[in-house]
Amino acid sequence: MLYKRTLPEIDNQQLQQHRYDYVIVGAGSAGSVIANRLSEDPNTRVCLIEAGAADNSPRIQIPAGTITLYKSKKYSWNFFSTPQKRLNNRQIHAPRGKMVGGSSSMNSMIYIRGNASDYDNWEAKGCAGWGWKEVLPFFKRSEKNVIQQDLAFHGVEGELFVDHPKDPNPLSKLFIQAAALLNLKENQDFNAASSEGVGIYDVTQRDGQRLSSFKAFVQPILTRSNLTVVTECEVERIHHSEGQVHSIHVQRQGQNFDIRINKELILSAGAFVSPLLLMKSGIGPKSELEQAGIECKVDLPGVGKNLQEHIDGLVTVRTNSSKTLGFSVGALASILPAPFQYALKRKGWLTTNYVEAGGFAKTPLATDLPDVQFHFVPGYRSHRGRLFEWGHGYAIHTCVLRPKSIGEIRVNAQKQIEIDYNFLEKEHDMHVLIEGIKLAQRILKQDVFKAFNGQEILPGPDVKTDADYQAYVREYAATVFHPVGTCKMGIDAMSVVDPKLKVVGFNNLRIADASIMPDLVSGNTNAPCIMIGERAADFILQQQ
Known part of the structure; x- marks a missing residue:
């Protein structure tokens, strides 16, 4: 039986009336994991926000439907790069998932983690606690391996089914x-x-259907009364002062309003949208923000830099x-x-x-x-x-696998994203x-x-x-849709988040998605993003 489900209806007045302990922006690979882990405590109120729609289309759930999603006006952001001067000035198509599950609802479902040395290199660059030995348990925590692979590397009790095609x-x-x-x-x-x-390749499927991060981690827990899932809700900017986030300003169903936050805001909107939200909120390289007509409130020069892609x-x-x-x-x-x-x-x-x-x-x-x-x-x-x-x-x-060319994203005067891979x-x-x-x-x-x-x-x-x-x-030449690095983790002057994924200069703003990778992993990026979600949730829960 094909997966069918209607998300609970949430009205805008309800969103304005409540204060949420944690607000997660982006119901994709990492955000869905975080929503699951944080809402396990019934006394914690969690709000998961997605700009796109629900995922109850056969095009999403049937594996062969993936090819119809990349250029979909409903289910893809359909970004394009700036003209790439070394690729005959072509603009490269950059689809990203615009539905619950994010890009894990439109990708090819390949389960690849990258090489162990990728993570050891992160640690060598100052990302303490991100070496292979430290991240492997978090990969295993999420995984439900049903093909009897080596338990030294695989988990069997997680939510994410890993199977053969x-x-x-x-x-x-x-x-x-x-x-x-x-x-x-x-x-x-x-x-x-x-x-x-x-x-x-092994795939993230269950009974021959796509198992997105949302479907694995959020769909089974929609009955939790302390979890609110909001679709078709686009975040415009973050309200913050003196290192503290107070609320986010959103647009939904033709209305504009604020959603208030008690404890933390977690951005899991991906390597394009997470840095864009920071810049639209006055957080980023001062000269570039001012050129775009945005008042710089926090000069953070690394926002949008370090873009890497296969x-x-x-x-x-x-x-x-x-x-x-x-x-x-x-x-x-x-x-x-x-x-x-x-x-x-x-x-x-x-x-x-x-x-x-x-x-x-x-x-x-x-x-x-x-x-x-x-x-x-x-x-x-x-x-x-x-x-x-x-x-x-x-x-x-x-x-x-390990490109040396580094690009960036910028925001222009129309508050729109500009993606320059610098291929x-x-x-x-x-x-x-x-x-x-x-x-x-x-x-x-x-x-x-x-x-x-x-x-x-x-x-x-x-x-x-x-x-x-x-x-x-x-x-x-084109890409395989693995953009990372635009809010990189580290300890140098161009780092945007520290090794606990907190945005530099903020007490209650975290980022957990592909944007925090200091270097691109040598493989597909969905499984690493799910691991990043596990790490982020663990950091948050440890400090409670």
Whole structure:
């Protein structure tokens, strides 16, 4: 049975009348965890605010629906970057989830934590208590691993189900075989001792349905009388003075009003919106705020800086084989019964998350750790950037795991966000991406794929020299939607939050989302954000 639920109705007058102990802005990966943990105490009044809508659409709950969400006017923020001067002045699409669950309600559901060294490096930069040994218990606390993976690395009593995909496409397994011919060994658990190798990705699903952070951590506790969940409520600014937050000003159902706070405000609105809210509230780099016509109340130069993202390159192949995902007359035999297969057995076309397999590899430029990640797609990835193309194919996305180029976000005079990834500012990123694309091409040229008689469309046979590859990257590179770092944690002058996630200079303002990462993790970012939510809740509860 598909997940259906209507959130309790909350009227604006009720929101204005109450004072809440904790207000959490953003019902996404981290915010949903925090709402669960803090509301366990029945004497604590918690308010969880989401700018987007409820999540009771089949497009969200059925795995294959993910591809329809990225450009949705209802469920995605649909941000775009500023023109990227080293990517032929293209504006890069940056979708983020605009519904309960946030981006965990629209992502590909891949459960990856990153490398242990990522967190040890955070600790080495002054983030005490964030080394691998310290964060691993919080990963395990959230997890309900149902595939009998090593208990030294996995939890089995948490709320977040981690499972195998229900019905991977046969080509996903061919990808693993092809990579093995290049000495890229199969890895059946990317979250254990080593991430290196290729395999079928584990996913955050329960009974073949998406399990977003909201669905895992908040939906089961909606009966708690001390928890208020508010949707379609957009925060405009934070009211604060002398290091103390008093309330937030919101817009909802055509009305503007304040929501008052007794104890703490926690921003979990993501790497774009959390720093934007700070800047709109007069917290950020003084000169930039004044240029945007905003009075600077707290000069915090690191707000919006340190933006990091996984730059991504595509290898896409055309084939006539209807064994791949795609739309054609020959594919009708698998498309037409798909709703029935999914409803009855959780099998078939609708179970796919489109990036069922992948892995981590070393290019010739790597040192001791993998420097690229693959996402294999058993369907045709459009060479024109479309969500759907008629016909069939398969593809590999390749991203640079530890990019050196650093961007920023700004607020303009219209109080709107400007996102500048500053892609390829460091030549290192270009070189690693090209080597990763070449390795992906070699995988798809192995004999196991010959039966499909595929024709490489991108980069294509005309791309031969390094200059050709550079031109290709500038014209086609994109992202895998992992923005982080814009309210970085640390102890230096550009840090926005301290290691307990409190905003510098404030007593009761915390940030808990991808924006606090001092460096981008080497993998997908949803699981790390859930861990950050666990850490934030623990810090808050420890001080009570």
